[in-house]
Amino acid sequence: MAQSDFLYPQNPRRRQEVNRLHQQLLDCLSDCFQVTNKLTGLLNAHLGCRLAFIEMRSDATIKRNCDLIIQAVTKIQKELQKVDEALKDKLEPTLYRKLRDIKERETEKIAIVQKVISVILGEATAAASAVAVKLVGSNVTTGIISKLASVLTHIGTSILGSIGVAVLSLGIDMVVQAILGAVERTQLQSAIQSYEKHLTEFKAASEKYHHAIAEVTDAVKRQLRKRSPEKRVEKDMVSQI
Numbered sequence: 155m156a157q158s159d160f161l162y163p164q165n166p167r168r169r170q171e172v173n174r175l176h177q178q179l180l181d182c183l184s185d186c187f188q189v190t191n192k193l194t195g196l197l198n199a200h201l202g203c204r205l206a207f208i209e210m211r212s213d214a215t216i217k218r219n220c221d222l223i224i225q226a227v228t229k230i231q232k233e234l235q236k237v238d239e240a241l242k243d244k245l246e247p248t249l250y251r252k253l254r255d256i257k258e259r260e261t262e263k264i265a266i267v268q269k270v271i272s273v274i275l276g277e278a279t280a281a282a283s284a285v286a287v288k289l290v291g292s293n294v295t296t297g298i299i300s301k302l303a304s305v306l307t308h309i310g311t312s313i314l315g316s317i318g319v320a321v322l323s324l325g326i327d328m329v330v331q332a333i334l335g336a337v338e339r340t341q342l343q344s345a346i347q348s349y350e351k352h353l354t355e356f357k358a359a360s361e362k363y364h365h366a367i368a369e370v371t372d373a374v375k376r377q378l379r380k381r382s383p384e385k386r387v388e389k390d391m392v393s394q395i
Contacts (some may be wrong), residue, residue, distance in 0.1 A: 175349035217315035280377035
């Protein structure tokens, strides 16, 4: 037991709370790495992008890992912006406005995108159109991804940014030293408050991000299922020739 624990008997409990909140933050970060890679895979597979996958670094700080996600989503935004600009250039103004209109049905938007997607990508697929509609014709790029990047920036510049991802393996006392350099009550309370504040923002932003990417994935799956019966018919026709 640290000497200050005799003066502040609640310190051991506070250390446990710091430990718990730190793990929650790491879990959120890990989830964001996975979802960002899922989005990267979708863009590479269906929109012809060549984005790199990212990996959470256990030997780096929280800030460094936040920066890796921010860099990845910024590149994703740029790729989607290119698609958006191409659609705007190839579509008639009235059709482009429909693509941006939240009141328009998704099936109508996919049909609009399919009119020009082959010119943009070199081939026309329903899956590519669905990805474009879900990501370009919505607030995913400008809203949800931007909010996530903003929250990650705030975390990186807070007192939590300098904490090492792998610090938990050193034990609770080492966690406190790595985070605070001391075990006084006010410092522990300050750390807990910072964790709670940033976790609340991070969880809200990441949940919207996860939900948006899940919608894109589901839309692609629906389009692929629609196409699969046609492919089976084509295969049967070929086999009969």
